[in-house]
Amino acid sequence: MQFVSTRGLAPALSFSDAMLAGLASDGGLYLPETWPQLSTAEIAAYAGKPYAEVAFDIIRRFSAGDIPDADLHEIVTAAYGTFRHPSVTPIVEIEPNHFVLELFHGPTLAFKDVAMQFLARAMDHVLTRRGLRATIVGATSGDTGSAAIEAFRGRDTTDIFILHPRGRTSDVQRRQMTTVLDANVHNIALEGTFDDCQSIVKGLFNNHRFRDSVRLSGVNSINWGRIVAQIVYYFTAAVSLGAPHRQVSFTVPTGNFGDIFAGYAAKRMGLPIDRLIIATNANDILKRTLASGRYQVNGVEPTISPSMDIQISSNFERLLFEAVGRDGAAVRTMMDGLKQSGGFAVPEAALAAIRAEFAAGTTDERATGATMAGTLADSGYLLDPHTAVGVHVARSHLAGGAPMLSLATAHPAKFPAAVKAATGVEPALPVWLADLNERPERFDVLANDQGAVETYIKTRTRA
Numbered sequence: 001m002q003f004v005s006t007r008g009l010a011p012a013l014s015f016s017d018a019m020l021a022g023l024a025s026d027g028g029l030y031l032p033e034t035w036p037q038l039s040t041a042e043i044a045a046y047a048g049k050p051y052a053e054v055a056f057d058i059i060r061r062f063s064a065g066d067i068p069d070a071d072l073h074e075i076v077t078a079a080y081g082t083f084r085h086p087s088v089t090p091i092v093e094i095e096p097n098h099f100v101l102e103l104f105h106g107p108t109l110a111f112k113d114v115a116m117q118f119l120a121r122a123m124d125h126v127l128t129r130r131g132l133r134a135t136i137v138g139a140t141s142g143d144t145g146s147a148a149i150e151a152f153r154g155r156d157t158t159d160i161f162i163l164h165p166r167g168r169t170s171d172v173q174r175r176q177m178t179t180v181l182d183a184n185v186h187n188i189a190l191e192g193t194f195d196d197c198q199s200i201v202k203g204l205f206n207n208h209r210f211r212d213s214v215r216l217s218g219v220n221s222i223n224w225g226r227i228v229a230q231i232v233y234y235f236t237a238a239v240s241l242g243a244p245h246r247q248v249s250f251t252v253p254t255g256n257f258g259d260i261f262a263g264y265a266a267k268r269m270g271l272p273i274d275r276l277i278i279a280t281n282a283n284d285i286l287k288r289t290l291a292s293g294r295y296q297v298n299g300v301e302p303t304i305s306p307s308m309d310i311q312i313s314s315n316f317e318r319l320l321f322e323a324v325g326r327d328g329a330a331v332r333t334m335m336d337g338l339k340q341s342g343g344f345a346v347p348e349a350a351l352a353a354i355r356a357e358f359a360a361g362t363t364d365e366r367a368t369g370a371t372m373a374g375t376l377a378d379s380g381y382l383l384d385p386h387t388a389v390g391v392h393v394a395r396s397h398l399a400g401g402a403p404m405l406s407l408a409t410a411h412p413a414k415f416p417a418a419v420k421a422a423t424g425v426e427p428a429l430p431v432w433l434a435d436l437n438e439r440p441e442r443f444d445v446l447a448n449d450q451g452a453v454e455t456y457i458k459t460r461t462r463a
């Protein structure tokens with residue numbers, strides 16, 4: 001299986017090379033050349049299987065011939081052995097026909113662990129086999145960073161540099177990153193927004209001389225290695241509710257569009273998904289795009305679901321590539337518009353294709369709080385603010401349809417202030433994080449300046 005860039009100019013790469021590259025050399029994102037197809041019988045056979053076995057079967061459809069099966073099996077077994085729930089990603093019914101898919105049982109309490117525990121081991125495996133080291137960079141609004149740092153800490157093959165927007169994460173999220181003192185971990189608090197962090201990370205990849213000199217690799221969902229691991233829980237969740245003999249729908253709290261794109265990929269591989277619903281907070285560029293056909297960046301608005309305070313939704317580029325019939329030139333035109341004027345029009349046929357697969361809804365701050373309070377009162381279930389955005393949007397799509405799965409993307413204890421303000425309940429951190437507030441922090445504050453970040457990385461990386 002080869003992987004192609006959404007911008008059509010970079011060479012096609014193997015699974016391992018696409019994973020190490022992160023972003024393609026033409027600025028695009030990698031996608032499999034074709035979507036593997038699963039038969040009804042193959043999907044039905046996932047029922048009752050351990051999560052790691054399903055992960056192995058799905059991921060190997062992309063990595064076979066590149067990562068040996070025995071090695072992949074070892075990687076997924078170790079990755080999902082770190083989760084504290086035997087089902088890894090269990091589901092809970094919160095009201096008739098509406099379920100939450102709990103993705104927060106990993107080491108850092110967010111859905112990012114599902115992919116990051118796989119990605120760190122897979123990268124380590126490839127680098128070790130090749131006798132190489134890499135410099136990992138990532139931009140985070142809070143959760144990607146903590147999950148990546150936890151997964152890569154102490155690894156000899158990698159140095160990891162995570163950029164977070166200074167003062168715009170929850171205290172728990174920041175401390176989960178900055179209290180990790182391993183020598184290969186470097187935290188940068190950037191004077192800017194998440195979009196600024198992400199734009200610098202993309203800028204580092206697009207500076208080819210720098211990229212090659214430090215052997216740069218990325219861990220944001222621009223990396224196909226992230227998306228591939230997230231496809232798995234769409235299958236396990238749907239099968240546990242009766243797929244492939246029955247359709248299910250998913251509502252996904254969305255920022256960078258990686259998580260919901262994994263759902264789209266599952267559908268392209270044969271999973272009978274009825275609706276994929278994009279749920280956003282006030283940073284509603286995706287909802288506006290679906291409604292108007294114009295993707296237009298506004299300023300980022302801080303909310304109580306800070307991990308979704310994103311305007312430039314990177315993985316939407318993958319969907320655009322699909323929707324324009326995999327025409328890299330058309331994607332380049334749209335991305336040039338984004339760079340030059342902060343927006344572009346989605347061609348009519350592509351918009352129709354996107355609308356046929358996706359719906360979108362937005363939740364304001366008041367409704368997010370009310371959803372947390374109401375769900376606790378009615379179902380005894382405590383939501384984190386991101387999941388609450390999804391649950392609120394999902395509720396307007398419940399009537400008479402397929403069972404609805406709302407993705408629970410973070411544990412409420414990651415956002416204690418927002419949860420307490422809405423519900424009066426202060427969720428406790430699990431025992432392994434109980435002393436988080438007492439641990440010493442280490443991070444450096446940098447200006448929103450790519451040159452400053454390059455110098456910082458160059459003087460610290462061992463790659």
Ligand SMILES: Cc1ncc(COP(=O)(O)O)c(C=O)c1O
Pocket residue numbers: 110111142143144221253254255256257258259260307308386387409410
């Ligand atoms: C808790 C939480 N929910 C939802 C999202 C949005 O996911 P995505 O960026 O894949 O759309 C994020 C960040 O990515 C997150 O950290």
Ligand SMILES: N[C@@H](CCOP(=O)(O)O)C(=O)O
Pocket residue numbers: 139140141142143144145219220221222255256258307308314
């Ligand atoms: N919400 C994310 C933002 C980065 O998203 P990614 O999935 O592309 O890594 C975060 O928590 O950092």
